[in-house]
Amino acid sequence: MSKGLPKRSEDYSLWYNELVKRADLAENSAVRGCMVIKPYGYSIWEKMQAQLDHMFKETGHTNAYFPLFIPKSFLSKEASHVEGFAKECAVVTHYRLKNAEDGSGVIVDPEAKLEEELIVRPTSETVIWSTYKNWIQSYRDLPLLVNQWANVVRWEMRTRLFLRTTEFLWQEGHTAHATKEEAISETVQMMQVYAEFAESFMAMPVVRGRKSENERFAGAEDTYCIEAMMQDGKALQAGTSHFLGQNFAKAFDVKFATKSGGLDYVWGTSWGVSTRLMGALIMAHSDDNGLVLPPKLAPIQVVIVPIFKSEEELEKISIQAKEIAKSLKEKGISVKFDDRDTYKPGWKFAEYELKGIPLRIAIGPRDLENQTIELARRDTLSKETVDLKTSNLINKIEHLLEEIQENIYQKALKFKEEKTTEANSWTEFQEILDKNGGFVSAHWDGTSETEEKIKELTKATIRCIPLDQKEEAGACILTGNPSKGRVLFARAY
Known part of the structure; x- marks a missing residue:
C-alpha cells in the first residue's frame, strides 16, 4: 500500500511512477514506451471521457471514426504539418510475414512490400481533411462538427506513464466552417470547454492562453491552450485547440459553394486532450499517502x-x-x-x-x-x-462530496497563485525558476530568436500568452528590447 511510497519532496519523479503502479492505474507493457492502463485507471479515464463527450455533444458535435493508417503522401501535402511530426512517425512498410526457411521464426516477407508506406496516425488532420473533400460541397454542409475517440502513436525515446507514451488515448475534434470568424469562435469555445472540465471536474485551475509561434501546433495559424501547474513547480499543457485557417482545406482542395454563388476554401479547427490528463490529475492533487481524487471523477x-x-x-x-x-x-x-x-x-x-x-x-x-x-x-x-x-x-x-471537490480545487488554486511570480530582470527570472519554479510572468520582445535563447539558457518555455494579458509597456528580460506585455514562462512536462 502507501507504506514506503517515496516522498514528493525527496524524489517527485519516483513518487509519481510508484504511485501510478501501486494505485493500480497503469504499468509498462512488453512493448517499449507503451503502457497497459489497468481497470482502476481506465475507470477514471472513462469518467473523464463520459463527461467530455457530454460537453462536446452539448456544443453540437457528433462522434465518428477514421482510419488508424494514413498514406505517407498525405503528410507531404501540408509542409509545416509533416515537418512537425516527421520525427515521431511509425511507418508500416510490409503487409505480411512468413516463416524463416531456417526455422528461426517469422520474418517480414520481402515480397509483401507496400506500394506506398502507411503512417500509424500521430494525429488525423490529413486523413480527415481528405475525407471532408467528399462530404463538403456547399455552405449547406457547414459547419461540420466532428469528434473522434481514438489512439495515436508518436514515437518517443523517453517515456513516462500517462504523461508521455508512444501510444496514448485521446479525442480529436475536427471542424469545418464557412468563415474565418466562425472557425476562430469554435477554437476559443473548445478551449473554454477544456478549461471548464479541468476546473469543474478535475478540480484543477488552469491558465487560458495562446501559444507563441514557436510552440504552435504544426500546420495551425493559432493555438489556444490551457496550462496547469503541478506540485513540483512544473507546468503541464492540459489541452489545446487549433485554428487551422484554410491550410488543410487548400492542401486537400476542400472547397464549398458560398451563399453568394462563389467558391471558397473552408476554414478549419482541430482540438484535443489525451490520457495525459490522468497524469495531470495525479500530480495536481495527490500526496505522500497516495491518490487524492476529486469526487466528480472518482470511480x-x-x-x-x-x-x-x-x-x-x-x-x-x-x-x-x-x-x-x-x-x-x-x-x-x-x-x-x-x-x-x-x-x-x-x-x-x-x-x-x-x-x-x-x-x-x-x-x-x-x-x-x-x-x-x-x-x-x-x-x-x-x-x-x-x-x-x-x-x-x-x-x-x-x-461532504461537494465540499471535498471544492476544497481540492481551492488548495490547487492557492498553490498555483503562490507559484506565479513576476520577474523584471534576467537575474530575477533565473532565480525564481531555480528557487521557486512555477509560472514566471515576464516581458518578452516577441521574437522567436529570444524565445529559443531563453529556452536554451534556462529550459523554460513560453507556456502561453494569457488571454487576459494586459498591454503593458516594458523591456524584455533577456534583450531589453520593447515588450507589449507579460507572458508566462515555466519549465514543463
Whole structure:
C-alpha cells in the first residue's frame, strides 16, 4: 500500500511512477514506451471521457471514426504539418510475414512490400481533411462538427506513464466552417470547454492562453491552450485547440459553394486532450499517502468498510451497510461495500487511502449499538463520528462530496497563485525558476530568436500568452528590447 511510497519532496519523479503502479492505474507493457492502463485507471479515464463527450455533444458535435493508417503522401501535402511530426512517425512498410526457411521464426516477407508506406496516425488532420473533400460541397454542409475517440502513436525515446507514451488515448475534434470568424469562435469555445472540465471536474485551475509561434501546433495559424501547474513547480499543457485557417482545406482542395454563388476554401479547427490528463490529475492533487481524487471523477466516491470478528457480526453490519449503499446509489453516488474477509480493516483503510476514495465509512458492532458510523475524508485525512439518530447521513455525504471537490480545487488554486511570480530582470527570472519554479510572468520582445535563447539558457518555455494579458509597456528580460506585455514562462512536462 502507501507504506514506503517515496516522498514528493525527496524524489517527485519516483513518487509519481510508484504511485501510478501501486494505485493500480497503469504499468509498462512488453512493448517499449507503451503502457497497459489497468481497470482502476481506465475507470477514471472513462469518467473523464463520459463527461467530455457530454460537453462536446452539448456544443453540437457528433462522434465518428477514421482510419488508424494514413498514406505517407498525405503528410507531404501540408509542409509545416509533416515537418512537425516527421520525427515521431511509425511507418508500416510490409503487409505480411512468413516463416524463416531456417526455422528461426517469422520474418517480414520481402515480397509483401507496400506500394506506398502507411503512417500509424500521430494525429488525423490529413486523413480527415481528405475525407471532408467528399462530404463538403456547399455552405449547406457547414459547419461540420466532428469528434473522434481514438489512439495515436508518436514515437518517443523517453517515456513516462500517462504523461508521455508512444501510444496514448485521446479525442480529436475536427471542424469545418464557412468563415474565418466562425472557425476562430469554435477554437476559443473548445478551449473554454477544456478549461471548464479541468476546473469543474478535475478540480484543477488552469491558465487560458495562446501559444507563441514557436510552440504552435504544426500546420495551425493559432493555438489556444490551457496550462496547469503541478506540485513540483512544473507546468503541464492540459489541452489545446487549433485554428487551422484554410491550410488543410487548400492542401486537400476542400472547397464549398458560398451563399453568394462563389467558391471558397473552408476554414478549419482541430482540438484535443489525451490520457495525459490522468497524469495531470495525479500530480495536481495527490500526496505522500497516495491518490487524492476529486469526487466528480472518482470511480468509487464512497467505500463502506465493516469492522467485524465473526460472521454473525458481519451479517448484522451488512444489513445496515447495504441500506446506506442503496440510498447513496439512488442519489447517483457511486459506492462500494467491501465485505471481503481476506483482508483486515486496517489493510483496507490503507488501500482506499492509496486509491484516493473521497469518503470512507467504517461500521463496527459498537456503531450498530450506538447507531453511529465513522466518516473519513481523503482530502484532509480527518475523521468524525456521525450520530444516525440526529443526522441525515445521505444528505451529509452529498454535501461532504461537494465540499471535498471544492476544497481540492481551492488548495490547487492557492498553490498555483503562490507559484506565479513576476520577474523584471534576467537575474530575477533565473532565480525564481531555480528557487521557486512555477509560472514566471515576464516581458518578452516577441521574437522567436529570444524565445529559443531563453529556452536554451534556462529550459523554460513560453507556456502561453494569457488571454487576459494586459498591454503593458516594458523591456524584455533577456534583450531589453520593447515588450507589449507579460507572458508566462515555466519549465514543463
